[in-house]
Amino acid sequence: MMNNSVNWIAAYNRLFLILDRNGTPTYCSGPSFLMMAQQVDPGVPSYQQLMPLLQSQNKSTSRKSFYWDIIQGFSEQQRFRLFRLFIDDLEPLAKDEISAIRDIVFGGGYAVPTTVVPLDLWNSEKLNNSLKDIDHAIDAQHYNRATTLAYTCLEGLYKTYVRKHVSAKSDLSDLMPLCKVVKDDITEKLMARGPFPEQIVNAIPTLTNAVANSRNGFSESHFADDSHKWLALFARDMTNSIGRLLLHFI
Template sequence: MNWLAAFSRLFSILDKSGTEAYHSGPSFIKVIKQFDPGQPDYSLYLDERNRKGLSSSRKDFYWDILQGLDESLRYDVYRTFIEIVLPYFPKETDELKNYLFSSGNPVPQVKIPNNNWNSVKLNETINKIDNAIDVSQYNHAMTLSYTCLEGMYKAYVIKNLPQCTNVSDLMPLAKLVRGDIEQQLAKAGPYPDMVVKSISTLTNAIANSRNGFSDSHFDQDSYKWLAGYTRDLVNSIGRLILHFL
């Protein structure tokens, strides 16, 4: 990948002053902090650059920050900026997307392994959702939540229902998981069935919310309360699923 060419395309969009795509230094760093929580805040970062005699121009330090990321993380950052600016400059964004991904769709932007789920991995994902909410990237938090459930359900199916591994859509996966858990619990005697039935209800709510504020929509369409509520639902469903993994 020629990252200089990719960056030039990205910066030309982020530098469109007076538009919703424009990113000041602080707003640019807010996006970066989703993926690199250790990135210093804008004022601290600029102070450090000044002490080192480095350029304080936005173009120069945006480039330096992006190049300081691991390449896989850099792709994720570019995906997120594409998500943000697409509604405002679709032609220029499509050109950047095609350059980076060879005309492929960069969504979903979150890749979570489908197996080996455990409480540590769930905690890490919940922390990522929290980080996205903290920097006001609510759409990204919704995407993380959706993909977390998808990964968990696929892990459950791989382990407990290997004959159904061809199923990939979220709601059919949730139905399979719910049905199998119900069968397991029924063998042990009475159980609070509404708790297990909630898997389908809550998953449907998350899927509809995320699809309603999809990666191609305006960045602030998904609100903080919705992202936070969804995060808590994912945490609750995840804790339940882990008992059967």
């Protein structure tokens, strides 16, 4: 079943127009497409394996048909990964057309983010999914959304930690005060166990402040496009690092 938030048919039709330009650098043969798909799922058959299979099932062996069959057989996350591979590969050769595909697949209609602080218990899977959302925003070149998602992710992690371990401070809502409470509580717990690398724990508010400033200071008047992307990637990586550390305590 296709995902309602992404028009995969439109995205594929646009992509195939680029892949079907015979005699140009964007042309993608059947074997090449399947090798690209195997990077997403090693179980995808090779061209030599697929053709007899399609013929035995009386299915079309046209490139446009079996490319689409492969995409339909993928999960949503696999489709995102496959399109990301093609976008990265083809963008230098067909920038405007790839930009349109990028908007369809990764734009998702979320140019202006809505901040919702998650209040349920965080775990590794939830953090991974949050990081994927940030990656998709970066893929769509929605760098402001990416940094806001990073900020929101940290906010949710800190609120969950404080509610569980420092319930007397559960009324706090601002990111940096929450961060300080988390850092102090982790420090106290680790000190009770013996020597520990204090620099790592002391870095939590510094990194959090960097993410907060990236989100609050985002402005095209201050940064060029490359810097926008760098800041978004930095915010994503810092969120990942802090999140992994907190999950040991949550």
